[in-house]
Amino acid sequence: MLSARRVRAIARKEWIQLRRDRRSMLLAFGLPVLMLLFFGYAISWDVRDLRLALLDEDGGRRSRELVEAFEASGYFRVTEQLTAPSDVDPLLDHGRINAALLIPPGFTRDLAAGRPAPVQLLLDGADANTATIALNYAEAIVAGYSRRVLLRGAIMEPPVALDARVWYNPTLESRNMIVPGLIAVIMSIIAAMLTALTIAREWERGTMEQLASTPVHRLEVVFGKLIPYILIGIADVTMAVAAGILVFDVPLRGNLLLLAALTVLFLIGALGLGMFISAALRSQVLATQVAMVVTYLPALLLSGFLFDIDSMPAALRAVTYVIPARYYIDVTRGVFLKGVGLEALWVQALSMLLFAVGGLGLAAANFRKRIA
Amino acid sequence: MSAPARPRTWFADGWPRVRALLVKEWRQLFRDPKTKRVIFVSPVIQLLLFGYAVNTDVHDVATIVVDLDRTQPSRALQDALVAGGYFRIVEHAVDSRAITRALDHGTATVALEIPRGFAADLAAGRGAHVQLLVDGTNSNTGTVAQGYATRIVQRFGLQHAPGARPSGGVDLRARAWYNPALVSRVYNVPAVIGALLLLMSLLLTALAIVRERELGTLEQLMVSPLTPGELILGKTLPVALVAFIDLAIVCAVAILWFDVPFRGSIAVLLLASLLYILAALGLGLLISTVSRTQQEAFMGMFLLILPALILSGFLYPIQTMPAFFRALTFLNPVRWFLEIVRALFLKGAGFTDVWIQLLIIGVMAAAVLWLATWRFQRALRSL
Numbered sequence: 130m131l132s133a134r135r136v137r138a139i140a141r142k143e144w145i146q147l148r149r150d151r152r153s154m155l156l157a158f159g160l161p162v163l164m165l166l167f168f169g170y171a172i173s174w175d176v177r178d179l180r181l182a183l184l185d186e187d188g189g190r191r192s193r194e195l196v197e198a199f200e201a202s203g204y205f206r207v208t209e210q211l212t213a214p215s216d217v218d219p220l221l222d223h224g225r226i227n228a229a230l231l232i233p234p235g236f237t238r239d240l241a242a243g244r245p246a247p248v249q250l251l252l253d254g255a256d257a258n259t260a261t262i263a264l265n266y267a268e269a270i271v272a273g274y275s276r277r278v279l280l281r282g283a284i285m286e287p288p289v290a291l292d293a294r295v296w297y298n299p300t301l302e303s304r305n306m307i308v309p310g311l312i313a314v315i316m317s318i319i320a321a322m323l324t325a326l327t328i329a330r331e332w333e334r335g336t337m338e339q340l341a342s343t344p345v346h347r348l349e350v351v352f353g354k355l356i357p358y359i360l361i362g363i364a365d366v367t368m369a370v371a372a373g374i375l376v377f378d379v380p381l382r383g384n385l386l387l388l389a390a391l392t393v394l395f396l397i398g399a400l401g402l403g404m405f406i407s408a409a410l411r412s413q414v415l416a417t418q419v420a421m422v423v424t425y426l427p428a429l430l431l432s433g434f435l436f437d438i439d440s441m442p443a444a445l446r447a448v449t450y451v452i453p454a455r456y457y458i459d460v461t462r463g464v465f466l467k468g469v470g471l472e473a474l475w476v477q478a479l480s481m482l483l484f485a486v487g488g489l490g491l492a493a494a495n496f497r498k499r500i501a
Numbered sequence: 502m503s504a505p506a507r508p509r510t511w512f513a514d515g516w517p518r519v520r521a522l523l524v525k526e527w528r529q530l531f532r533d534p535k536t537k538r539v540i541f542v543s544p545v546i547q548l549l550l551f552g553y554a555v556n557t558d559v560h561d562v563a564t565i566v567v568d569l570d571r572t573q574p575s576r577a578l579q580d581a582l583v584a585g586g587y588f589r590i591v592e593h594a595v596d597s598r599a600i601t602r603a604l605d606h607g608t609a610t611v612a613l614e615i616p617r618g619f620a621a622d623l624a625a626g627r628g629a630h631v632q633l634l635v636d637g638t639n640s641n642t643g644t645v646a647q648g649y650a651t652r653i654v655q656r657f658g659l660q661h662a663p664g665a666r667p668s669g670g671v672d673l674r675a676r677a678w679y680n681p682a683l684v685s686r687v688y689n690v691p692a693v694i695g696a697l698l699l700l701m702s703l704l705l706t707a708l709a710i711v712r713e714r715e716l717g718t719l720e721q722l723m724v725s726p727l728t729p730g731e732l733i734l735g736k737t738l739p740v741a742l743v744a745f746i747d748l749a750i751v752c753a754v755a756i757l758w759f760d761v762p763f764r765g766s767i768a769v770l771l772l773a774s775l776l777y778i779l780a781a782l783g784l785g786l787l788i789s790t791v792s793r794t795q796q797e798a799f800m801g802m803f804l805l806i807l808p809a810l811i812l813s814g815f816l817y818p819i820q821t822m823p824a825f826f827r828a829l830t831f832l833n834p835v836r837w838f839l840e841i842v843r844a845l846f847l848k849g850a851g852f853t854d855v856w857i858q859l860l861i862i863g864v865m866a867a868a869v870l871w872l873a874t875w876r877f878q879r880a881l882r883s884l
Contacts, residue, residue, distance in 0.1 A: 138502040145555055148567070152796070152797065154697060154798065156800065157509065160804075163804070163807065165810075167807065167808055167811045168811070170823060171811055171812060171817070171822050171823070171826040172811065172817040172822070173817075173818075173823075174640060174641050174817070174818065174821060175821060176644075176821065177821070179840070184788075186769070195671065197614070200570075221678055221679075222844075222848055222854060223854065224840070224844075224852070227820075229777075231515065240671070243669075245672045246671050246672060247671075247672045247673075247674055248671060248672070248673055248674070249673075249674050249675075249676060250673055250674070250675040250676070251676055251677075252676070252677040252678065253677075253679065254676060254677030254679050254680035254681060254683050255678075255679045255680055255687075255688050255843060255847045255848065256685075256688050256818065257557065257558060257683040257684055257685040257687075257688055258557035258558075258645075258685055258818075259681055259684050259686075259818060259820070260677050260680075260683055261559070261643055261645055261648075262645060262648065264648075264675055264677070265644075265645065265648025265652065267648075267650055267673065267675065268648075268673060268675070269648070269651060269652075270656055271673040272673075272812055273672050275671040278514060278671070289578075289623065289628075289629050289630075289631060289654070289655075289657060289658030289661070290628055290629070290630050290631075290658075291632075291633055291650065291651055291654040292630055292631070292632045292633065292635040293634075293635065293638075293641055293647055293650065293651065294632070294633070294634055294635070294637055295634075295635045295637040296604055296634055296635065296639060297604075297636060297637050297638050298637030298638055298643065299637060300637075300638045301637050301643050301644050303640040303641065304857075305638075305640065306638060306639050306640045319795075336683075337778075373856045376822045388686070411611055412799045413796055414796055414799065416648075417796065417799055417800075418799065421803070424644055424675070426547070426550065429549060429786065430551070430554040430555060431550075433555055433639070433694060435558055435641075435816065436554055436557065437556070437559065437641075438555050438637055439558060439561055439562060439563055439610070439642075440558060440559060440560055440561060440642075441553060441554060442553055445553050445554055459607060460639050463605075463607075465536055466637075467604075467638070468637050469606075472745075473602075473606045473607075474604045483722065501532055
């Protein structure tokens with residue numbers, strides 16, 4: 130039967146070993162800080178201050194008003210004044226502007242006469258995302274201005290008014306999306322990388338035979354080895370959550386206890402996965418690399434961290450269901466931004482429970498086979 | 502990398518030594534089936550992964566509709582919403598409370614609520630109202646989806662407004678250059694080349710040298726008549742060759758599979774890749790001088806690649822970074838290489854368009870290689 134004393138003994142041994150391994154400690158506490166710093170501060174998808182080149186061939190009152198409307202929106206900043214349409218090419222080619230607004234002669238006159246007054250917007254479509262957002266903003270600005278001109282004086286409402294409201298992240302700040310997701314990415318990497326070493330190290334140093342000759346049960350080894358890493362993982366999450374709230378001002382609307390409980394569940398699965406890799410490969414170098422590939426890339430790309438799962442092709446969308454980080458990201462965002470509880474997250478909780486049991490089971494099964 | 506400074510006689514004495522080392526390295530590289538997989542299969546997998554997953558195009562947004570009006574115009578509005586392919590209706594509900602549940606559970610990203618009396622208001626010209634609720638958790642999807650919905654509803658309103666419409670107004674004619682359909686893939690896939698070349702060159706160089714150190718065979722190489730410069734040449738040349746093979750594979754997949762247009766000059770692509778690979782090889786050498794074990798080399802690589810990719814404009818735009826991080830990107834060779842690659846693929850650039858970036862990468866490569874060679878020689882002497 131499992132003995133708590135033996136589990137504790139293994140845990141203590143692992144803890145001492147871990148504490149002395151400077152590289153593991155650096156990984157456990159340095160990497161999260163580095164990632165929070167770079168992802169939290171450097172990355173932003175909030176499109177503001179788009180560089181706009183202006184060719185105003187009209188020079189009338191209306192064209193000046195339209196340009197003012199662009200600048201007043203805060204999304205565009207006129208950085209270049211052009212004198213000929215041919216000036217646009219080199220600016221776009223060298224990426225010095227995001228868009229160019231061309232107002233032809235006769236703009237003011239056409240508007241006054243009630244004729245459609247065309248203006249041209251040329252976008253650098255290379256970066257499709259920025260261009261799409263810029264186009265949306267420009268359309269909204271032009272439509273708004275157009276309405277103001279047409280309806281000046283008359284109080285008339287647009288035929289259909291859209292009352293749009295954004296929930297959970299009303300200002301649509303990308304930081305609010307990134308920081309909670311980042312917690313899941315960091316935990317995926319750290320958990321698997323740390324434990325990837327633990328069993329392979331015993332093999333490489335020849336201490337596996339010693340461990341095998343003791344009366345310790347394989348489950349006791351797995352549990353004992355798990356405990357110190359869970360503690361480190363909890364310390365990391367606490368650090369990341371505190372940074373999210375205090376440094377990055379991400380609102381925390383849900384229940385911290387729920388987040389903690391589900392975090393432990395996720396950690397057990399991720400640590401189990403790392404241990405499984407370690408036991409199966411028996412080499413620290415290989416285990417680290419495999420752990421990196423099977424956790425980092427999927428957590429970054431297939432978890433919905435930055436890239437929407439809905440927009441992926443069906444085959445790839447199917448793959449995301451076996452990426453545990455996908456569920457954990459739903460949990461961190463659900464608790465941070467949506468303030469929802471288990472009633473909305475029970476599917477995710479169940480999936481992570483499955484993953485935890487599976488990870489531990491795989492680790493234990495692989496461990497025994499080799500020892501026997 | 503230039504040959505070590507041994508005029509005239511070097512080709513007679515040195516070259517056979519280097520050639521022997523090259524043959525050994527090449528064999529070692531390809532004897533291991535695992536390495537073969539890393540070199541040839543993993544770039545394709547990563548390219549497919551990045552090509553399909555890294556997608557900032559917003560379409561098929563899961564939408565829940567609560568239509569309390571249930572008239573012909575209210576259904577026409579729903580049709581208009583899904584017509585462009587941007588929205589996909591996943592649920593029709595009869596109760597506003599369903600919206601809260603769908604957004605909370607994440608089963609829908611957008612909710613459209615059409616109140617009772619919508620058709621009547623529209624017909625009477627009273628200004629009909631509809632409500633749009635957007636899940637802002639993913640700020641990018643939220644921003645873009647809101648923009649699309651606004652545009653669609655505005656257009657719908659103009660088409661269905663009764664009576665005399667105000668004529669005239671400003672008519673915006675927008676055109677996107679280089680990428681008229683605004684597909685994000687053609688922007689992201691060429692950039693994967695930069696990430697992969699860096700990864701391959703770093704990994705293979707650093708591990709090749711540190712492995713010899715771990716196995717103790719580096720001493721054997723040192724007692725051979727090879728000079729340090731020849732040793733570096735023999736170690737890095739096979740890696741450079743592999744990097745070029747990877748370049749060809751990745752470009753072929755990008756052009757043939759992902760339909761990314763290549764409009765620029767192939768000669769410039771080769772030149773840029775050469776300079777960039779040299780810089781990456783130098784970084785790999787540098788890592789190998791500070792790590793004693795493959796384990797450490799791997800960690801060092803990860804710590805280098807993480808910021809190098811984040812600050813390159815690879816997945817994350819540089820323009821929106823805070824000034825400090827934007828300044829850091831200037832020191833990053835990946836940033837300059839990506840500018841070249843994207844200009845070549847999308848904008849059809851030639852040498853005159855990207856010579857500044859080429860020059861910068863060239864200078865960086867020279868500096869890194871010089872530093873790496875110097876450190877490497879010192880490390881060897883202290884062996």
